[in-house]
Amino acid sequence: MFTGLSAFPITPFSNEVIDFKSFEALIGNLTQAKVDSICAAGSTGLYPYLNRKELSQVAKATVEMAGNIPVMAGIGSLRTLDVLKNAEAVQQAGVSAVLLAPMSYHRLNDSEVYSLFDKVTAELSVPLCVYENPGATNFTFSNELYAEVTKLKNVAAIKIPGMPFETEEGDKKLAQLRELLPEHVAIGVSADKFAAAGMASGCDLWFSVLGGLFPKTVQAMILAAKTQTRSEAMAASSQFDQVWQLFARNRGGMRVMATAADILGYTEYSCIPEPLQPLIGEDRAQLELLLKQLQLG
Incomplete structure (x- = not known):
């Protein structure tokens, strides 16, 4: 399942309650586009804002609506005990994989992060994707830590930041990781602005915020990255520079996609929790204006 487009839809709310009618429309849009996988309650889907019951409901609803499209669910929490309980809940809901970022209030060290993944992977019956999101978690993985974590049972993919792919540093980073990581571990890129370049450089999949609402647009950029030159792939992405600036x-x-969902009639005006x-x-x-001009799909 760790290939192509992994779409990250928002989890829409109405009056502080999950709006499953709107969510069904959002997931239907992704299934019609035949995305490669769906991440329910990813960071765009607001997993830190969901209690365990809500997380389970979102995971179960996504699995039921996704058909044969694999579903991954975010399970992050501040305490390892709660991560384990989240993992149990979404596995019972039928997900095909889980996504885990090392969340913290007090900054974590490498030993603490390794311990988190060690304990969680030991209890899993589905694959895990390691999620690096320094802007949200204040934690950056070293290559050495990646090498150790990806040796653990059930680790099948990593989700790396896209920013290095703005320059040749991204190619170097990817080559280093390929050398260090087990062959079965997929390397995915995030940060939509840089992800086309990451795919052109050889990343296995694109974890996409934009793709959670406009999957066909991202699928077209992935095709360009695979079949055209790197410069052509980056040119395709640059068409959306004003969107990236809004991000x-x-x-x-997340806020941009939530607002776009409202503008397009998928959700109510304020569809994210206070x-x-x-x-x-x-x-x-x-x-x-951009939604009219760019013909996103």
Whole structure:
């Protein structure tokens, strides 16, 4: 399942309750596009904001609606005990894999992160994807830690930041990881602005925020990355520079995608739980214009 497009849809809310009617429409959009996998309750899907019951409900609903498309679910939490309980809940819901980032309030060290993955993978019956998201977790994986963690039972993929692929550093990073990691471990790229370059460099899959709402657009960029030159793939991505700028101004793509879902009629106006808020003012107006101009699909 760790290939191609892994789409990260939002988890829509209405009056602080998960809006499963809207969620069904969002997942239906992904199944129609035949994405390679769906990450239910990823970071875009707000896993840290869901209690265990909500997480289980989202995972189960996604599995039921996804048909033969594999479903992965985020299980991160501050305490290892709660991560283990989350893992049990989503496995019972029928997911094909889990996504785990080392969440913290007090910054974690390498030993603590290794211990987290060691204890969680030992209890899993499905594959695990290691999620590196320094901007959210304040933790950066060293190559050495990746090498150790990916030796653990059930680790099948890693999700690395895309920023290094803005330059040749991304190619170097990918080559180093290929040398260090077991052959069966897939390497996926995130951060949509840089992900086309990452795919052109040889990453196995794209973990995409944009793809959670506009899968066909991301699928087209993946095809360009695989069949055209690196410069052509990056040119295809650069068409969406104003979208990437909105992502940057709003601390990631979640608020942008939640607002886009509202504009397109998938959800109600404010479809994310407080204190999170959708785009307003100039940013919302720009997004509305971009949705008309770019013909995202």
